[in-house]
Amino acid sequence: MNKNLLSVLLIFTIILSNFSTASAETTVASLRVGITKDENGLNPYTYVTGYPGLDLMNLLYDNLFQLDVDNKPVPWLVKDYKVSDDGLTYEFTLHDEVKWHDGKPLTAEDVKFTMEYFIKYPKSRFTNPLKSISAINVTDEIKFSLVLSKADPNFMIQPLADLPILPKHIWSTIDKPDDEMNALGSGPYILEEHKSGQFYKMKANKDYFKGAPPIEEIIFPIIEDSTAMFNALQSGEIDVISSSISPELVNQFETNPSLKVARGPGYSTSLFQINAEKYPMTEKAFRQAIDYAIDKENLVKTVLLGLAEVGSPGFIHPSSPFYNNNLKPVFDQEKAKQILEDAGFKDTDGDGFREDQQGKKIDLTTLVYSNNPIRIRTAELISEALHNVGIKNTVKAMDSTTVDSLMWPDFDVSKGRDYDLGVWSWSNTMQLFPDRLVDLFHSDPTLGSVNIGAYKNPEFDALAEKLKNTIDETERTNLIKQLQAFVAEDSPIITLYYQEIVNAYNPKVYDGFVFQVGKGIINKLSFVLGEKPEQPANEQPKNDEKSAEDNQTDSNEVAQNNTSVYIFIGVLLIAVLAFFLRKKKKTDKDDFDI
Amino acid sequence: MGKFVAGKFLQYVIVIILMVTLNFLLPRVMPGNPLVFLAGEDVGFMSSAEKEAILEKHGLNDSIVQQYGTYLKNIFTGEFGFSYQQKRPIIELLKERLPWTILLSGLGLVLSTIIGVLFGTISAWKRGTKTDVNLLTMFMFLSAMPSFWVGMILVSVFSVQLGWLPVFGAESAWSNLKGMDRFIDIVKHLILPLTTLVLISVTSTFMIMRYSMLNVLGEDYIMIAKAKGVKEKVIRYKHAMRNALLPVATVFMLSLGFTLGGATVIETVFAYPGVGRLMFESVLSRDYPLIQATFLIITFSVVIANFLADLIYPFLDPKVGRHNG
Numbered sequence: 001m002n003k004n005l006l007s008v009l010l011i012f013t014i015i016l017s018n019f020s021t022a023s024a025e026t027t028v029a030s031l032r033v034g035i036t037k038d039e040n041g042l043n044p045y046t047y048v049t050g051y052p053g054l055d056l057m058n059l060l061y062d063n064l065f066q067l068d069v070d071n072k073p074v075p076w077l078v079k080d081y082k083v084s085d086d087g088l089t090y091e092f093t094l095h096d097e098v099k100w101h102d103g104k105p106l107t108a109e110d111v112k113f114t115m116e117y118f119i120k121y122p123k124s125r126f127t128n129p130l131k132s133i134s135a136i137n138v139t140d141e142i143k144f145s146l147v148l149s150k151a152d153p154n155f156m157i158q159p160l161a162d163l164p165i166l167p168k169h170i171w172s173t174i175d176k177p178d179d180e181m182n183a184l185g186s187g188p189y190i191l192e193e194h195k196s197g198q199f200y201k202m203k204a205n206k207d208y209f210k211g212a213p214p215i216e217e218i219i220f221p222i223i224e225d226s227t228a229m230f231n232a233l234q235s236g237e238i239d240v241i242s243s244s245i246s247p248e249l250v251n252q253f254e255t256n257p258s259l260k261v262a263r264g265p266g267y268s269t270s271l272f273q274i275n276a277e278k279y280p281m282t283e284k285a286f287r288q289a290i291d292y293a294i295d296k297e298n299l300v301k302t303v304l305l306g307l308a309e310v311g312s313p314g315f316i317h318p319s320s321p322f323y324n325n326n327l328k329p330v331f332d333q334e335k336a337k338q339i340l341e342d343a344g345f346k347d348t349d350g351d352g353f354r355e356d357q358q359g360k361k362i363d364l365t366t367l368v369y370s371n372n373p374i375r376i377r378t379a380e381l382i383s384e385a386l387h388n389v390g391i392k393n394t395v396k397a398m399d400s401t402t403v404d405s406l407m408w409p410d411f412d413v414s415k416g417r418d419y420d421l422g423v424w425s426w427s428n429t430m431q432l433f434p435d436r437l438v439d440l441f442h443s444d445p446t447l448g449s450v451n452i453g454a455y456k457n458p459e460f461d462a463l464a465e466k467l468k469n470t471i472d473e474t475e476r477t478n479l480i481k482q483l484q485a486f487v488a489e490d491s492p493i494i495t496l497y498y499q500e501i502v503n504a505y506n507p508k509v510y511d512g513f514v515f516q517v518g519k520g521i522i523n524k525l526s527f528v529l530g531e532k533p534e535q536p537a538n539e540q541p542k543n544d545e546k547s548a549e550d551n552q553t554d555s556n557e558v559a560q561n562n563t564s565v566y567i568f569i570g571v572l573l574i575a576v577l578a579f580f581l582r583k584k585k586k587t588d589k590d591d592f593d594i
Numbered sequence: 595m596g597k598f599v600a601g602k603f604l605q606y607v608i609v610i611i612l613m614v615t616l617n618f619l620l621p622r623v624m625p626g627n628p629l630v631f632l633a634g635e636d637v638g639f640m641s642s643a644e645k646e647a648i649l650e651k652h653g654l655n656d657s658i659v660q661q662y663g664t665y666l667k668n669i670f671t672g673e674f675g676f677s678y679q680q681k682r683p684i685i686e687l688l689k690e691r692l693p694w695t696i697l698l699s700g701l702g703l704v705l706s707t708i709i710g711v712l713f714g715t716i717s718a719w720k721r722g723t724k725t726d727v728n729l730l731t732m733f734m735f736l737s738a739m740p741s742f743w744v745g746m747i748l749v750s751v752f753s754v755q756l757g758w759l760p761v762f763g764a765e766s767a768w769s770n771l772k773g774m775d776r777f778i779d780i781v782k783h784l785i786l787p788l789t790t791l792v793l794i795s796v797t798s799t800f801m802i803m804r805y806s807m808l809n810v811l812g813e814d815y816i817m818i819a820k821a822k823g824v825k826e827k828v829i830r831y832k833h834a835m836r837n838a839l840l841p842v843a844t845v846f847m848l849s850l851g852f853t854l855g856g857a858t859v860i861e862t863v864f865a866y867p868g869v870g871r872l873m874f875e876s877v878l879s880r881d882y883p884l885i886q887a888t889f890l891i892i893t894f895s896v897v898i899a900n901f902l903a904d905l906i907y908p909f910l911d912p913k914v915g916r917h918n919g
Contacts (some may be wrong), residue, residue, distance in 0.1 A: 040680050040681050040682065124636045124640045128639060179676075179681070198867050225865060228749070229762075231750060401625070406625070411629055411630060412642060450639070
């Protein structure tokens with residue numbers, strides 16, 4: 001009788017406990033997201049870097065529009081909008097139930113104030129895109145319109161999907177925004193605490209206009225060392241990491257049963273930068289030969305273990321709608337030699353390296369950041385490839401600020417440059433805006449503000465200027481494709497690869513992450529309820545393909561996971577061995593002197 | 595004695611002036627400037643006027659002499675200014691970081707000195723025996739291991755594989771632990787970095803102690819003590835060890851000065867929020883005010899520690915006092 005009662009009770013408890021876990025899935029009590037840097041105050045004026053600082057700030061503030069997983073702008077604070085046919089007038093209606101973290105309503109006045117404030121106190125990322133606005137008209141609490149002086153095809157992305165709206169009732173009295181620590185916004189989370197160098201703590205904004213967010217409390221511990229970060233994730237001290245996992249560790253994370261790996265295309269573009277201002281790199285043939293000499297596919301295979309896409313010669317990522325698919329990466333060392341030979345770069349003194357067209361020796365230096373092993377390895381392989389075609393060169397790894405100061409002095413391309421070659425990389429915004437091709441390669445420093453290789457081609461310049469004045473989408477696509485063809489032909493840079501983003505997280509704590517192309521799972525959408533499109537198509541199949549292999553190599557994986565234990569035992573063994581060797585020696589020698 | 599102190603003091607004033615000047619010049623001699631950290635990563639899309647305005651605001655457009663003047667003035671008024679990168683008052687940053695550094699590096703120094711002295715004494719006393727050789731081998735082995743490697747191995751064994759100790763940080767600050775719980779939490783976080791620090795730094799004390807002890811053991815008075823039939827333990831600890839401690843005390847005082855600089859590598863591996871990491875980051879980001887502040891602290895504490903050592907030495911070693919006084 002008693003036993004029966006007991007079992008009934010047991011069954012009840014089991015059912016009850018099941019219920020509690022089921023309800024825990026809808027809201028998560030606490031999530032720990034490892035970040036790599038202290039980002040200072042998290043308002044639009046004080047956050048430090050785009051990654052992870054901007055992402056953290058975006059959890060506290062809202063934009064009028066928001067980029068979706070495919071980087072298309074979708075209405076966010078805006079409920080309704082209309083664009084005039086000439087692209088000059090935008091009319092907006094805001095959601096009417098939006099409130100600031102202090103309970104005051106967010107109105108069209110706040111939007112107007114924000115735009116004027118950023119003009120008055122510039123912060124280039126947010127201020128520059130506002131310059132095309134000529135008038136802001138507020139009609140009522142939630143309705144306003146913008147008039148542009150010139151149609152801007154990227155207006156929806158920047159400023160509309162990028163500009164954080166500030167609360168007027170707080171910022172109207174602030175005249176030193178750079179020193180302001182306040183981070184009160186309207187976003188899904190509220191900043192609760194920040195301990196410098198240690199962590200940020202945010203709590204859910206229950207009154208969020210899109211519904212209460214799924215996580216009660218997010219803690220962002222700051223862990224600068226990537227190894228420490230990976231260790232913390234594996235030991236369960238944090239639940240997700242903001243940085244991408246390095247290629248050699250991906251396998252280890254994929255085989256860890258308590259973790260889930262999300263992979264997808266990355267928009268960060270790695271390239272081989274050439275100083276087109278310095279002889280012999282001024283010669284188009286010389287640059288083309290460098291392009292032919294480098295095996296990009298091999299770089300992806302050996303350095304990145306396949307976790308990257310081979311670079312398109314026209315710079316633009318193949319997943320972009322503006323990608324010119326006629327351009328294919330080239331690799332042919334014989335052809336490279338032929339090009340050099342034809343252009344007059346011959347080995348006249350028989351030392352195995354080519355001399356320039358006047359018979360002078362060539363000896364080039366490739367600069368690379370010393371804190372980035374992947375780029376260093378890339379630079380070394382390229383160096384070898386260049387040696388193979390007879391171009392003498394050396395790799396020089398230096399700290400990033402020093403490399404920057406040589407390749408891009410004062411971050412102002414009009415101030416010249418002092419380098420031959422470099423392994424370089426541009427962040428993902430370059431791919432988000434295909435117009436950046438103009439900034440990258442126009443020869444006039446005011447237009448080509450990041451033309452760090454001083455590439456110059458009048459035909460390219462003319463096309464680029466035409467693009468600046470074109471709004472029609474098909475014609476723009478057409479022009480951007482032509483620009484890519486110029487880049488591929490003239491080789492001012494050699495696009496090497498786009499490294500994949502590999503994120504890992506503990507799905508038992510939270511599984512609502514979404515992968516934003518070019519960005520990864522740490523984005524606003526991942527932390528807002530109701531914005532859960534299905535996981536990217538490329539994630540699941542990859543895991544499935546792998547599982548077949550995994551079964552066969554199971555024992556290997558286990559061995560890999562225990563590597564550190566073996567190393568530890570190994571060290572102990574060596575110590576013990578040393579101990580015994582010493583002991584033996586002692587019999588020959590009584591006195592031990594140092 | 596007074597003359598001795600005054601002379602030493604003058605020496606130190608000159609050293610400090612030199613250090614303060616070098617401290618100003620060194621960061622500015624490094625290639626590159628802090629612009630990208632002041633302006634953010636959109637620096638490439640900024641007009642020259644915007645960049646100029648930023649430099650102007652931080653006084654980086656002033657002549658080097660002007661900048662030096664401001665810098666000196668700030669030192670005297672104790673005004674360290676704002677960090678370029680973290681955009682917060684440096685005093686605040688240091689207040690947050692210094693306690694952790696003192697805890698980790700200070701405790702590390704004390705522990706490694708005690709352990710080094712003890713084993714050094716034993717090793718020297720048993721010179722040439724199995725114990726001596728084993729100790730020597732062990733300590734040499736320890737000193738040959740790079741600190742980041744030791745740290746990584748300890749983390750992956752004790753934190754990742756076994757799960758006994760936390761991987762990173764100085765405490766679980768966000769969990770709002772109080773009293774005893776917080777203390778235990780801090781100790782748990784401290785064990786691995788402290789062990790690493792002691793493991794890699796203990797050898798120097800051990801070697802100095804052993805060597806110094808060997809010298810002392812060769813002195814006549816030890817022989818006499820032995821001849822008188824004084825107990826072995828008394829000779830070892832009272833006659834020999836106390837006299838052999840002098841060089842260890844010197845090294846201890848020197849290291850004490852460096853303690854405030856933290857242990858950069860270990861702090862990085864364990865994400866420990868100490869001064870060492872702060873300093874390292876400040877160098878990478880050309881954060882001039884922060885570089886100056888952190889290096890100044892180290893400079894001053896080294897100088898002060900040296901000064902103290904000079905003052906204390908006559909008391910520790912009567913011979914020094916005799917020569918100078």
